[in-house]
Amino acid sequence: MSGAAWRRLILRDAHTGLTRLDQFSKSLGIAPTIPTRRLSMLTEEGVLEKWRSSAHPPFEECLLTAAGQAFLPVLFMIGA
Template sequence: MNTEKSSESTCPIARSLDFLGDAWTMLILRDANSGSTRFDQFKKSLGIAPTMLTKRLATLTEEKLLEKRQYSERPPREEYVLTEAGRDYLPVLFMIGAWGRKHRGEGRLVRFVDAENGTDIQPVAIDAVTGAPIGTRAIKMVSPE
């Protein structure tokens, strides 16, 4: 993908994929939404190389999905906390997970459950205007004027 071109695209999907389109970035956001905030937590959970993790965290911080907060002065240490934009990405991750469960669901899979009542979370994307599940009605792309 030509990232210079996609960042100027009129398509919001292309613009978003410009920096959110790789697995490491999405998995970091998954872990952040599950409570991870520290570099070592992400590294241990993901098995990601430190240089790759540093780069992805920097991008997520620059794009304002995460923000750095100092949690220790001596020695100086920072953690990565979700912003509103980062929290707003959780439904996207759940929709990807639902697709994966349906179409790539062989073998044992982690379940996502409601923390209060223990029921499985079964996400569905709904158009707020029509109430119709997305994917059940024809769509078209309309270019901006």
């Protein structure tokens, strides 16, 4: 599968409420290395942003930005 396809699937999952690397990996049925690279790319592009949780132990969450939310209709049209 291409990098663009993985990124679309990650955005789809982020829209449904997934926020953590392990959740993306499990949902996609893949090793964590692929979503790790794609999450970094999406963060650099400003579509996702990383947050550090206040839980003990803390963990990183990736959340959709306003730009990510604005891209969702395009994503859904591509999937249709």
